[in-house]
Amino acid sequence: MSYSDPSAGRMSMSIGALLDAARTWDLYDNSIDQPHPMPWFYTGARYENWWGSGVKFDQLHGLVKEHGIPVAWVPPADVLRLLVAAPDSHDAKLDVLVAAEADIRQLCHQRVTESDHDWLEDYPRTARLVMAAWDDGHVQAAACLALAGAEDLMFRVARVDRSKNYHGLTEEARREPSDWLPHLQLLLTPINTLFTSYFAHKNDPIPANLSRHAVLHTLPLDHLNHGHSIVAIMLLISLLRQAQQDAMESSEEWFEPE
Template identity: 30%
Template sequence: MSNEVEEPEEGSQPEPFDPSGWLRALQPMTDYYRRFAADLVRPLTESYTATASIGRQIAQQYVEAAGVAARLRESMEPVHAFMRQYWHDMFATLESLKDYIYPPNLREAQPSIREFEQLLLEEGIPLMWVPGPKVVRALLDAPDAVERRRVIGRRWKGIVTHCSTVIDSVDHPDLQESRGFALDCVAALRDGHNNPAQALAANLLDSLMRSHFRSADRVKLTSNKKGGAKFDLNDHEVRVALTFAPVWYAHAEYWPKNGDPIPRVFGRHPSAHGVSRSQYSRINAVYGLMLVTSVLKFFDVELER
């Protein structure tokens, strides 16, 4: 076998390359992949078309709904206006009710029912109209009854001044004589005459109750017997309950003939029937003045003119 390469004959040329034959040979494979790709894309295309159709429907429905909503809003505007005015009036009414229940000295503190029960019923501290807001806050912040009594003892001058201001504001014609006696209590305390101030306050309180309540109502508000029913705030209109709960406390039963010890806290009965150093003191005189002031202002507000 010869390793020589055979030379082409002179004058002969190689045939040019024709790719069409290769394309025809590859045509079946090309068709297969085209169909394969089409099968893959078709679901996506159909899904997109369907989604687009749904989107157009949703968009159309949204436009229609927006139109309905706009018409609905327009038709509901009178209702909305009515409700806005209704709630405005409702909150205004609640605000007025709050102002009715709470006199100016309580509007900032607004004690809870439990605080009212503790201070009014358990300790006999008046809170309606007097004392002033700062003293009210100090009383509510005090940890116990002993400290609250000390608050009143330390701040007695400010309390007396606030009582004087409230008494000065009493302008009902039927209360002018009582107003004068209440101012006498103020003057006596300021001049250091604690005992006369307490005695006058205790008797003025009794006179006010007898002058402006029927006997049955007065007894109900002042009947504080040992083992008897406790004053129930729910049994009375709110302002009546809050004003007269400490009055009820001040009428705790006291019978010297039964050997009852003279209480150290202010009481109407021991002020009249148990005159002593135990009962008479500057702090008890301040309690008596606060009670008289609160009751006097209550009648000033409530009595017909």
């Protein structure tokens, strides 16, 4: 298709116009069309790593909801395209991640570098340790630290009080995207499958998707395989980068001159 930016020349856009434009932006596939710069308004309705993927919002939502694979801030657009095009089986989706590991790791490093706000406390340091382990080839060790580090970030980014435990967290993660900036919900959606009910003492079958409970309570290494390890790391990086974004926006409001 021939790409045309519906926001070109505009100085402002209503939410309705922004979401209409976003549906057109979703069709831009940089593997087919000529390179185009990201529209100035794009990140008001979409995550920047979606630009050029040619993937529709509903396709991304289905990918996250069914397979628990993060799509906010990571992975790159080319990987998103391959994930959606892959067969529906969970193993097929994981195979895409493993094949694209180098590109995913590169973008994860970039996101960690971008996450340096003072309000983030030790989270960036944890992410750097995760990335160091991954760089050294210890992807399962990196994934274990990523899951441990991501847990508190989940509550923070979802704005759920820790006293509500996992029920409050998964309740937020299960929400359907709203009509008001729906892309933000896809940041939290992977958390729902991560906390799928699993009780080792009841001999429950291990969930097909990455399971926080299985990893932290029984650590089955065949479940924490290469693909699921990448999912765990991407989840931490996705949450960290969103926490950075939230901190920047909050601090701008806090220190806005009167």
